[in-house]
Amino acid sequence: MVEMPKRPRQHVLEDEARAAFAGLILPLGWVVRSVDDKDYGVDDEVEIFHEDQATGLKFYVQSKGTDKPESTVTMRLTHTQQNYFHSLDLPVLLARYHSVTKRTYVQWFHRFDPYPRAVSKTIRFSSDSELNPLTAAELRTEVEAFRVWHRGTMRWPVRLRVAATGSHTARDLELAVYEIVGSNRVLVVTKQPLGPPDQPTLEATIDSDTVRVAATIASHTTDGPPAWTDTVSSAVVGRRIVLGAALVLGTIGFGDKAAPLLEAYLCAAPFNVDLAEQAGNYFSDANRADCALRVAQHWLDRASTADELAPAILTLHSACVSLGRAEMGQLTAAGAMQKDLAEKSLTLKTSDHEMVAASAFLAAARCHFRKTGDWTSADGYFTRAVELDPSIAHQGDILAEVAGAAHEAGDYIRAGQLYSTAIELRPGDIRLLARRADSLLQQGRLTDAATQFRQYFERMTGPPETIWLLKSEIAGFLLRTGMKDGVRDTEAADRVLADRRISETPHQTRRRCLRAAGHDPLHSAAWAELGRGDLDIEEPRRAAAPLTIAALGDRRPEPWAVATATAVRAGAETLATWLAALGAYDFGEDFHLELRGFVAQASDASVIVEFAEGVDQDNGWVRRGE
Structure with missing residues (x-):
């Protein structure tokens, strides 16, 4: 056929x-x-x-x-x-x-x-x-x-029409609203008549017992039970208008506009736990942790009793949950506020103040976990939390989280110790075996790492994660090449690698790179130079493993693309697939461009082109029909 x-x-x-x-x-x-x-x-x-x-x-x-x-x-x-x-x-x-x-x-x-x-x-x-x-x-x-x-052009600010009965006048309420929203008054203006139905328009109707704020698409809310009358001050009614406007905007999908109005209301009104929880959800959904942090700081500053710390605790929790690594400044502020909250709780002797303080110190540590290069502060806060609440040291999930932060910060010995304890506390979580194996590999304990990886694979019921397959293979390769177990000495490896002769043969270059790797088995520069040398003499089979090790210690897409293309040329299809999957996940289109760019340098470009097209299709980077 x-x-x-x-x-x-x-x-x-x-x-x-x-x-x-x-x-x-x-x-x-x-x-x-x-x-x-x-x-x-x-x-x-x-x-x-x-x-x-x-x-x-x-x-x-x-x-x-x-x-x-x-x-x-x-x-x-x-x-x-x-x-x-x-x-x-x-x-x-x-x-x-x-x-x-x-x-x-x-x-x-x-x-x-x-x-x-x-x-x-x-x-x-x-x-x-x-x-x-x-x-x-x-x-x-x-x-x-x-x-x-x-539909059409959305023009902010929101139009707000105020209608009043009783002793309140519309102008009184408008002024009260503006006083509450402060610098955020640009989000709300009063204007009559109402705008077109496709423009954001809110209508506040005040009578003797309630405030209703309605949007033009019939979303509406009523603030609380009808428990107040027209004898209540305009400031109170104004706060309710601001709250109603915020809730309506959040309900119809404009949480980013609702958040500053909620912030203004919460800083002007007495604390209400149910409303604070709802506001926290809005802040989180709208990615407005900045609003939550300002509210928390407001309540933290004004707290003079243990009970008055409750709103700060609640709002800080909402803010910290939504913060990611992109908001470095906000993480710093949140961590500092959690530390202040812990110390203030100890000073004011809140109910279960040591538990509250421990929780706050742990939250402060978590904020610093997410800040690259701030492991020392994070570990210090974690230690204080454990001192106040020793039960934290017996919670496997928390220890695993701290171990991950230590690993990312490069404190691999501390990470390995924490992972060991977490494994004892959570023996059913086999993911911890792979993470500990990685920490052992990063310490240079190659034999222990290989053994731990085998234990992980033996207990896996489904397909293991690609990164662990790759690192396990690297541990095995290093042992097969004669690398010894020991503490990684990066400085010694740097000195050996830099000791290059003016006239050096390929054999001498190879020996120098291997000597450097003997001091630090995961030294990216040593393996990169070794692999590049093998590529120069058209030895992709020998270059694939060194370039893979070099890529593993590099956070740029170019080494990953070079290692992937080399594995393809070497016929190491499984290795190439692993590298491509990880490179595409970590670097996206940048990896795609680097891999395509490597084609022009290769003598057997057609093989790489075919593999690259498969990677493009797997990741949706090729237009259908082309």
């Missing part, structure tokens, strides 16, 4: 993903149309019908499938895709098909991130986002809201 081209799995998987999505949508009577133009990230257009009548409601769908067995379902968007989705007039539904379970998970792009990013971003789909007949029908509600609030 004549051999013919085989259809790539990625193309088959793409069709499966689109068919699975359509199978859930078509029973609703909706129409799914393929986008026939070149694929820039949108696969289908869906038109919503109601009882066979057109509604004019439409949305786009970006479908991707995966064969990966991992339980966590993700989708990666490049910054150019994000910019493109933001430019579209219709909402974009991201659909991720998991071929292993035959399930489809969805998430609205505009709910994921309201602002374009300068870098690629990975979206994680929870089990709650699975598409089924019930959740499919709910898609219409989101499309209707999107159309109302995104």
